[in-house]
Amino acid sequence: MKLNIAVLPGDGIGPEITQQSVKVLNAVADRFEHEFYFEEAVVGAAAIDLLGNPLPDATLELCKKSDAVLFGAIGDPKYDNDPEAKVRPEQGLLKLRKELGLFANIRPVKAYDKLVDRSPLKAEIIKGADMVIFRELTGGIYFGEKSTSEDGRSASDLCTYSVEEIERIAHLAFKAAQLRSKKVTLVDKANVLETSRLWRKTVKEVAKEYKDVELDFLFVDNAAMQMILNPKQFDVILTENMFGDIISDEASVIGGSIGLLESASVGSKVALFEPIHGSYPQAAGKGIANPVASILSAAMLLEHFGLTTEALAVRKAVEMSIALNVCTPDINKDNHYSTAKVGDFLESVISDPEDHDINNDNLKLGQMTII
Numbered sequence: 001m002k003l004n005i006a007v008l009p010g011d012g013i014g015p016e017i018t019q020q021s022v023k024v025l026n027a028v029a030d031r032f033e034h035e036f037y038f039e040e041a042v043v044g045a046a047a048i049d050l051l052g053n054p055l056p057d058a059t060l061e062l063c064k065k066s067d068a069v070l071f072g073a074i075g076d077p078k079y080d081n082d083p084e085a086k087v088r089p090e091q092g093l094l095k096l097r098k099e100l101g102l103f104a105n106i107r108p109v110k111a112y113d114k115l116v117d118r119s120p121l122k123a124e125i126i127k128g129a130d131m132v133i134f135r136e137l138t139g140g141i142y143f144g145e146k147s148t149s150e151d152g153r154s155a156s157d158l159c160t161y162s163v164e165e166i167e168r169i170a171h172l173a174f175k176a177a178q179l180r181s182k183k184v185t186l187v188d189k190a191n192v193l194e195t196s197r198l199w200r201k202t203v204k205e206v207a208k209e210y211k212d213v214e215l216d217f218l219f220v221d222n223a224a225m226q227m228i229l230n231p232k233q234f235d236v237i238l239t240e241n242m243f244g245d246i247i248s249d250e251a252s253v254i255g256g257s258i259g260l261l262e263s264a265s266v267g268s269k270v271a272l273f274e275p276i277h278g279s280y281p282q283a284a285g286k287g288i289a290n291p292v293a294s295i296l297s298a299a300m301l302l303e304h305f306g307l308t309t310e311a312l313a314v315r316k317a318v319e320m321s322i323a324l325n326v327c328t329p330d331i332n333k334d335n336h337y338s339t340a341k342v343g344d345f346l347e348s349v350i351s352d353p354e355d356h357d358i359n360n361d362n363l364k365l366g367q368m369t370i371i
């Protein structure tokens, strides 16, 4: 397959983690005989510094004409610490999401066996948890009309959804469930909110087209509790913008490190793949940032184009790196590998999987001797 991929490294650790993803995608292209072409462009604070605009026209044009966007992270303390700044790095990402019509944010969350003890939740609760959250990204209360009264003593945010907005993400969630454990949980607040009642009605209709998928419902307050009590019950969670924002951050605790959590944002045009973490500016250039979230986002990119065997090769390599402790210090404090070394390891496992049998002695030692 031939793919043109726009690479937007962004700020902080963005460039170093994205570089590892490109390495991994090149290894995939070589092994599976694909042609991946990468073109870089600036975004965020780096783009403000260079051109005074967090999403320069040339960057947007590149994204629009590409098959997919590989995004690093944006954000810089000089803007975070200046609430008066009129031009801000985040505006670049928000505008890009809007311009590309990215209406669904997809976040897989999984507890890796080797890391279950790292979570603040009990190992027996999270072991085996494996879910995907489909969060609506361009509607609801975040985008509704906002107002503050003249005397500043009252304010309102309007929450609206249309049937079309609900249907398009619901289809994505059901299709994903068909390839997983065939269960969709709609998270809403249908006992109180009119928009949630529309979600229930619409999703029930959509469900009729996916008879092999079980559909159940949870009120968001209960869902927040169930996420901690019994996360294994979830397969695909489908929800609106604000509930998804909250639930997905809560769920990320199950993964063990934010440096492992991937995401995809899809719409009608070009899709965007990015780690869920930010630019972690304290770590920039130190080689301590975990590149796995970005690399797994690249695996989602492959899945998006139907390259499931290729994506599986990436996921298996990541699992091997975790099993062998070839990890950055957020996961492995004692025996850590740099950002680039983890990328090198994954690249070499993907290029030559037969050369990398897991050696149980190394596993027990929590060390590896392959590279």
Ligand SMILES: NC(=O)c1ccc[n+]([C@@H]2O[C@H](COP(=O)([O-])OP(=O)(O)OC[C@H]3O[C@@H](n4cnc5c(N)ncnc54)[C@H](O)[C@@H]3O)[C@@H](O)[C@H]2O)c1
Pocket: 013, 017, 072, 073, 074, 075, 076, 077, 080, 090, 093, 258, 259, 274, 276, 277, 278, 279, 280, 281, 288, 289, 290, 291, 293, 330
């Ligand atoms: N999508 C995005 O680009 C995005 C998302 C969130 C925050 N931000 C921006 O990033 C900047 C920093 O924000 P923040 O500190 O709140 O969030 P952050 O995600 O950058 O970092 C929070 C903490 O998470 C850990 N962490 C994050 N990424 C990691 C990685 N790859 N490997 C290991 N540990 C990692 C670190 O302990 C870090 O201190 C801000 O400017 C913020 O606006 C951008």
